Amino acid sequence: MMRLFLIIMPLLIITACAGAAAVVYRALTYHLELPEPVQITVHRGDSLRQITRNLEAHQLIVYPEVVEFYARVRGEASAFRAGEYQFSGTVTLLDVLSALKRGNVVQYRVALVEGETLKTWINKLHKHPKIKRTVSFSQLDVLREAVKEERENLEGLFFPDTYTFSSGDTDVTILVRAYDALQRHLSRVWANREPSLPYANAYELLTLASIVEKETALAEERPRIAGVFVSRLRKGMKLQTDPTVIYGLGDTFSGNLKRIHLRTDNPYNTYERKGLPPTPIAMVGLAALQAASQPTITGDLYFVAKGNGSHAFSKTYKQHARAVRQYQLKR
Numbered sequence: 001m002m003r004l005f006l007i008i009m010p011l012l013i014i015t016a017c018a019g020a021a022a023v024v025y026r027a028l029t030y031h032l033e034l035p036e037p038v039q040i041t042v043h044r045g046d047s048l049r050q051i052t053r054n055l056e057a058h059q060l061i062v063y064p065e066v067v068e069f070y071a072r073v074r075g076e077a078s079a080f081r082a083g084e085y086q087f088s089g090t091v092t093l094l095d096v097l098s099a100l101k102r103g104n105v106v107q108y109r110v111a112l113v114e115g116e117t118l119k120t121w122i123n124k125l126h127k128h129p130k131i132k133r134t135v136s137f138s139q140l141d142v143l144r145e146a147v148k149e150e151r152e153n154l155e156g157l158f159f160p161d162t163y164t165f166s167s168g169d170t171d172v173t174i175l176v177r178a179y180d181a182l183q184r185h186l187s188r189v190w191a192n193r194e195p196s197l198p199y200a201n202a203y204e205l206l207t208l209a210s211i212v213e214k215e216t217a218l219a220e221e222r223p224r225i226a227g228v229f230v231s232r233l234r235k236g237m238k239l240q241t242d243p244t245v246i247y248g249l250g251d252t253f254s255g256n257l258k259r260i261h262l263r264t265d266n267p268y269n270t271y272e273r274k275g276l277p278p279t280p281i282a283m284v285g286l287a288a289l290q291a292a293s294q295p296t297i298t299g300d301l302y303f304v305a306k307g308n309g310s311h312a313f314s315k316t317y318k319q320h321a322r323a324v325r326q327y328q329l330k331r
Contacts (some may be wrong), residue, residue, distance in 0.1 A: 037088040044082040084167040114160035114285035156280025193293035209292035210280035214243035222291035239270040247281035
């Protein structure tokens with residue numbers, strides 16, 4: 001009898017284990033049809049039990065004990081990453097667990113546009129409900145420390161692009177990525193610049209590029225407009241560009257640039273002061289950087305907006321005055 005027991009018992013255990021494995025396998029590979037996307041959040045520090053109960057509450061699993069058993073047997077009880085996840089269509093429990101282990105969290109996007117200011121960017125980041133606020137425009141020490149930048153004014157030091165992020169990422173985290181991107185682009189453009197340009201350093205190139213960025217949205221005009229400013233710098237002429245004056249006015253600017261503004265001195269008034277303004281006046285895209293590094297020099301010293309988005313260029317003040325009468329005074 002004992003001998004028969006010793007033979008049958010292992011068979012029963014093997015059969016039970018095989019049966020349990022079959023149950024687990026069916027649970028893991030069962031195709032679940034989701035009528036609409038299901039979104040869950042795994043919080044930092046959540047236990048395996050909390051995660052499985054969360055999955056059960058969102059009807060992604062029926063038997064949380066099976067998941068717990070599977071995860072513990074495989075040594076993955078603490079392998080699931082925090083974050084926001086979304087599942088849709090047909091999924092299996094293996095798909096869900098794989099996503100949690102890999103950290104395939106929901107990705108959001110924010111477009112940070114060239115020609116805008118750092119203040120505008122920060123306000124845009126703060127309006128996104130999934131971005132955590134850690135900095136304000138009035139107090140930039142956290143951001144300055146994060147990018148290891150000594151300059152007081154951080155304008156223009158971040159590259160415009162569409163940035164992806166996950167829920168809970170901070171404004172500073174995104175801006176650090178934009179700062180690093182700008183440094184890479186600026187370094188490359190500076191290394192490939194035309195010789196004999198009137199810039200003392202890459203920061204001055206960036207500053208002129210920000211003016212070009214604000215002066216025109218037409219790609220074909222950027223190198224020529226950069227050429228106008230480079231020519232004026234070489235001749236010691238004032239740049240006389242409205243966007244720098246507007247930037248210097250800050251929040252006091254109401255949208256209507258007046259003659260008194262052009263005559264009121266401040267560090268950004270290029271009608272009153274020669275040379276470049278002390279800092280960039282906006283965020284700069286790659287096209288404007290390239291235009292400032294390889295300007296088209298035509299002998300033009302003036303340009304005026306035609307009113308259709310393009311500009312009329314002139315080599316002499318007499319030609320410029322005529323263009324102003326033709327395109328500006330009529331309007």
